Amino acid sequence: MTTELRVLQALRLKGRATPQDVAAAAGVPAERLEPVLAELGAAGHCEQARDRFKLTKPGRAHLEDLLARERTAVDQAALAAAYHEFDAHNSAFKQLVTDWQLKDGTTPNDHTDAEYDAKIVTRLAELHAGFAPLVDTLVGLAPRLEPYPARFGAALAKVEAGEHTWLARPMIDSYHTVWFELHEDLIGLAGLSRADEAAAGRAE
Incomplete structure (x- = not known):
């Protein structure tokens, strides 16, 4: 969950982000980020526009669920x-x-x-x-x-x-x-x- 949460939160904070922006903010190496973005896209949680990615409405809702679960562990x-x-x-x-x-x-x-x-x-x-x-x-x-x-x-x-x-x-x-x-x-x-x-x- 941690990698998924990091990537989704980076997308939320950045708005429309390049993979390089997401990798830096999420602390995820580029080679690991590509399949994560592909999985999130297939799930309908993010979408790509040219060289940038952004959260979808379902992705934002999914992120809120993940953040709520994270809060219970803090x-x-x-x-x-x-x-x-x-x-x-x-x-x-x-x-x-x-x-x-x-x-x-x-x-x-x-x-x-x-x-x-x-x-x-x-x-x-x-x-x-x-x-x-x-x-x-x-x-x-x-x-x-x-x-x-x-x-x-x-x-x-x-x-x-x-x-x-x-x-x-x-x-x-x-x-x-x-x-x-x-x-x-x-x-x-x-x-x-x-x-x-x-x-x-x-x-x-």
Whole structure:
């Protein structure tokens, strides 16, 4: 069930995804992913449009059933404590992304000030160092989350190497993209809704 669930959830989070996107998000090697996508397609749970795949309505319903079963196996008290800890990191990360996009809270950052950007990258590395142990804890609570440490690490490495689009650019596996998807997974694992979390100021 774990591979099927990982692939279906990756498709939900990505929307319309290439096999490469799904493989990275699900932590499934490409050679294993192809037959899984074929089986899901044959079952009517996903469909292909050119080089991309997406969930079908029956696939979304099947995914909800799998996620509900997964929740019953997760220590909800421990997850609630971890989610509370995540919330503090989430606030810091949202501020970091705001500062990356806006200087002084109002001026769009055109990224011509290398010193300013370097300070944000340093903050991201520091945030990552403090956040990584929590991600490991979350993986221990829900093993399906196992791809996240490597995904965060890969995005950070690219940012630190000067590829700054990997900090917050959508449509790639940027640090922000991975963060958003982890948050979505935590909301689901806790049996919450994004609408409720947004109303409480805990969701983007």
